[in-house]
Structure formats: C-alpha cells, structure tokens
Amino acid sequence: MAVSFRFLANEVSDLCIGKPALRCLSVSATIGEALSALKVTGETSISVWNCNHSSPNPNSSSSSSCSSSSVKSDFEDEDCCCCCCCVGKVCMVDVVCYLCRDENLEDPASALESPVSAILSKDPRLVRHVDPNSSLLDAIDLIIDGAQNLVVPIRHSFYSSHSRKKLLNKSPFCSTLHNGIEFCWLTQEDIIRFLLNLIGLFSPLPSFSIESLGLIELEVLAIRYHDAAASAIDAISCALTQQTSVAVVDDEGKLIGEISPSTLASCDETVAAAITTLSAGDLMAYIDCGGPPDDLIRVVKKRLKERNLDQMCELLLDELSSCCSYLSSSSSSFSSDDEFSTSTGSTGSTSLMGSTRSGKYSRSSSYLARRAEAIVCDPNSSLVAVMLQALAHRVNYVWVVEKDYSLAGIVTFSDMLKAFQEHLQSML
Structure with missing residues (x-):
C-alpha cells in the first residue's frame, strides 16, 4: 500500500522537468511546409495546432476541435480569450507514405502542396492534452488507451512570454508559443524511463519473464x-x-x-x-x-x-545532387579546420543539419x-x-x-x- 501511495504522489509535471518546448506547425500549413519544418528543426515529429484567436470563450463551439483532448482541452490566455489545441503530429514517415500513393508518385511536387491535414492521423487518441497536475497513473491510462504523446502546458511569467513572442513566430513552424503558454509533450519512452528509476518499488514484478506476464503479442506486422x-x-x-x-x-x-x-x-x-x-x-x-x-x-x-x-x-x-554539393562544401570546411584542430588538440564534435549522401x-x-x-x-x-x-x-x-x-x-x-x-x- 505504501508503494502505491508513493507512486501516486507523482504528477505529470514531474516528468516535464527539462523537457524542451514543442516546435509547432499550423493546421493550415502544407505538407511541403511540414517537410521543411522537419528538416530545419531536426525533430523526429512536429506537432500540428489549430488556434482560434477570436473565440469569445473557451466553451464556445470553436473549442470543439479539442474534443479529443483528455484532462484539459483548451488553455485560456488572460489577455486574449482564445483556444489553441494540438490536433496531431506529423513525421517524415507520414510524408513518405503519402508520396508513395500512385497519384502522388506521378506528381510529387503537387502532392507536397496539399494541406498537412491530408497526412494527419484520423485517430483522436494519439495526441492528448493533459493537465500538469494529473497523476502519473492517469497518464499511463491514456497511453494504454492509445495515446502516443501527452501535451502538457508549461506556464511562464508575462514578461518571459512577452519577450519570447518577439523572438518567435517568425515562420509557420518554429513558434512554440500559444497565447503566452508553451507546451511540451511526454512520450511512452519518457514514462517507461521514469518507471525504471522507480523499479525497486514494483519488486518482484520486474524480474518476471515477459512470457509469464503474458506480454508477448503474437499478431505482428x-x-x-x-x-x-x-x-x-x-x-x-x-x-x-x-x-x-x-x-x-x-x-x-x-x-x-x-x-x-x-x-x-x-x-x-x-x-x-x-x-x-x-x-x-x-x-x-x-x-x-x-x-x-x-x-x-x-x-x-x-x-x-x-x-x-x-x-x-x-x-x-x-536531392542526390544537393547532398553531394553539401558534403563537398562541408568537406572543404572541415579540411580548412584540420590544422587548427591538430594544433589545439580539439576533439569537439560538429553537428550538421542537412542531407548526407545516403539521402538522410x-x-x-x-x-x-x-x-x-x-x-x-x-x-x-x-x-x-x-x-x-x-x-x-x-x-x-x-x-x-x-x-x-x-x-x-x-x-x-x-x-x-x-x-x-x-x-x-x-x-x-
């Protein structure tokens, strides 16, 4: 009993410490813009948002777009009554599968001009809004119900939010602010990693085999x-x-x-x-x-x-041509730095944001x-x-x-x- 009480004392916000704010994309963006966002930000996926900045109150009909949310579905700004809702996420695999359709293979350029909603999952359970004070057990329930990402608000002071607004919102995909509120999201991996840190509380469960626990799914792709x-x-x-x-x-x-x-x-x-x-x-x-x-x-x-x-x-x-050109220029840049690196004994790593010869x-x-x-x-x-x-x-x-x-x-x-x-x- 003491173990369960200790576990239930944990809130969703406990897992959000140090999490970066979400990079976001407007639901009105195109698939091409989503593709650019993935490449420029280097994120594995980009959250897609529907914001109504003219809603008179969060309970109006315009808030219905957040109906798939769980614990909390809309977040109201003190200075501007409106609703911002994460309606899903997109990743490179969504884009690739869309381009693999017969009609899009013939004209990929036109396919990339399609609205991003064309590749959004129709399953409302995948991305869910939750309150930061929700219990960890609530979060686990949502994931078992099918959630992949839990969207959690990160509140900042007015001064901090006002300053950030001036720096952000310069492109359709880089803004992380929604009415002065930033969001992060939690994944299944985050929760499993958190549970691993508390694994001793669940003894002897962790030592049991996956077969004895009935965890092996026989139906596979x-x-x-x-x-x-x-x-x-x-x-x-x-x-x-x-x-x-x-x-x-x-x-x-x-x-x-x-x-x-x-x-x-x-x-x-x-x-x-x-x-x-x-x-x-x-x-x-x-x-x-x-x-x-x-x-x-x-x-x-x-x-x-x-x-x-x-x-x-x-x-x-x-793409292959641009990759070769990029690598050629990068190689020249690295060569010019070799003498400096050798003389200083530097072993620092360099992060390259761009394509490689392999198409990655x-x-x-x-x-x-x-x-x-x-x-x-x-x-x-x-x-x-x-x-x-x-x-x-x-x-x-x-x-x-x-x-x-x-x-x-x-x-x-x-x-x-x-x-x-x-x-x-x-x-x-």
Whole structure:
C-alpha cells in the first residue's frame, strides 16, 4: 500500500522537468511546409495546432476541435480569450507514405502542396492534452488507451512570454508559443524511463519473464524478404500508429531484419522512390545508417524511368545532387579546420543539419539514425531486461524470437505499462 501511495504522489509535471518546448506547425500549413519544418528543426515529429484567436470563450463551439483532448482541452490566455489545441503530429514517415500513393508518385511536387491535414492521423487518441497536475497513473491510462504523446502546458511569467513572442513566430513552424503558454509533450519512452528509476518499488514484478506476464503479442506486422517493399506501405503506416515496426522474415518465418518507422524517419522524402521500386530486403540495405549502395541507387533510378515516374526520378536526382554539393562544401570546411584542430588538440564534435549522401539528414545528438537490424529478446527475458534493451536502442518495442530466430511475437511499451498498471491496481 505504501508503494502505491508513493507512486501516486507523482504528477505529470514531474516528468516535464527539462523537457524542451514543442516546435509547432499550423493546421493550415502544407505538407511541403511540414517537410521543411522537419528538416530545419531536426525533430523526429512536429506537432500540428489549430488556434482560434477570436473565440469569445473557451466553451464556445470553436473549442470543439479539442474534443479529443483528455484532462484539459483548451488553455485560456488572460489577455486574449482564445483556444489553441494540438490536433496531431506529423513525421517524415507520414510524408513518405503519402508520396508513395500512385497519384502522388506521378506528381510529387503537387502532392507536397496539399494541406498537412491530408497526412494527419484520423485517430483522436494519439495526441492528448493533459493537465500538469494529473497523476502519473492517469497518464499511463491514456497511453494504454492509445495515446502516443501527452501535451502538457508549461506556464511562464508575462514578461518571459512577452519577450519570447518577439523572438518567435517568425515562420509557420518554429513558434512554440500559444497565447503566452508553451507546451511540451511526454512520450511512452519518457514514462517507461521514469518507471525504471522507480523499479525497486514494483519488486518482484520486474524480474518476471515477459512470457509469464503474458506480454508477448503474437499478431505482428511482417513482410517476406523478397516481397516488394511497396506491399508493406499499409503495414508501415500501421506500425507508425502502433509505434512498432514491420518485421522482415524469410520463407520459414525467421527474423532477418525490419522496416522501422524510426529508421525511415531519419531519411528524407526521396526514400519513397526506394519503397516503390525495391524489395523489402533491398530497402533494408537502402535505409541502413551507412547509406544506400550506389548500385541500389542506380536500380531505383532505372525502375522509376521504366514506370515513367519522371518527376519522382527528378526529385531523387535533385536531392542526390544537393547532398553531394553539401558534403563537398562541408568537406572543404572541415579540411580548412584540420590544422587548427591538430594544433589545439580539439576533439569537439560538429553537428550538421542537412542531407548526407545516403539521402538522410542529421538530427540532434539525442536522436541517432538506426540500422535496419532488429532488436530482439527471448520469451524468458525479464521485464526489466526488455525495458533496458528498448530504452538503450530508443525504440518502443522489442521483437521476441525463439532460439532458431523464428519470430515469436513482439513486446511494446504499451504492454509493459499494462503490467505496471495491473500491479498498482492490485495494491490499491
């Protein structure tokens, strides 16, 4: 009982300490602007907001757009009565899957002019507003119900907010302010990491195997190694919603690798060309963090031309050309700094925001492009071991395999949270 009371004393705000304010995109923006926002900010996803600055009160009909919110749905500014609501999020995988549609492959430039709402998930549970004073147990309930991100307000003083307003809001995607209020969001990973810091409170649960706890999901998204990658587009979209991945297996059902939304998110939009033309196995090599082999790039270009997808081919060539130019100029810059670095003994790292030869663009140091190699455990692995494994690799799931590498299932953060939830409820 003492354990449950100690845990329930934690609030959502306890997990928000040090969290950066959200980078935001207006719901009126285009997909092209969302793409630019992802590249410029280096974020893995961008929150999309609908703000009504003329609503007479937060209970007016205009606030209905926040109906998907949970604990609190609108936030009222003292100086301006209006409603700002996060209506979803977009990431590179959303853009890529949209470009993979037949009609968009023929004219990707026009597709990027479509409104960002065209790639927003229709599932209202994925992004939920919560009050910072909500209990951690409430947050866990929302995630088990399907939430991926919990939007939490960060309140600042009037002076701080007024100063920030002058500095921000210079582009449709960089502003982090909504009526003087900044927001951050919490993810499943944040909560699992927080629980790991309190793992001793849940003993002996963490030492139990994932099989004994019934955490292994048998239904998985999978594709055969030699199948066309394009046949997995729907599965990739589903994996993005579920925050899992698409397993790549051989004819005997043994796990070879994966096509992960996390890996695709580190690519640029031209990976849509690879998904359209390559097999699942070749796509794994194409999106590997080492970059696609030149022979695969030639295969992609050849097959695009065979299908008369000239505009997509042109987009790919333009991106490769800009990548080479960027790397060439960067290489020259680094060479000119070699003498200084040697003489000073400096070993400082340099962050590059831009594309690489592999068609990827770098992000902040907190997010590293992952390989297509799958992260695995066995059915007898303990809950805490699987938690540590997932957190170490920055994924929300771990594949479960037998000794011969036959795919047995998958364990997700959501499954783990259910185990903690049931444990707490049994103690109340």
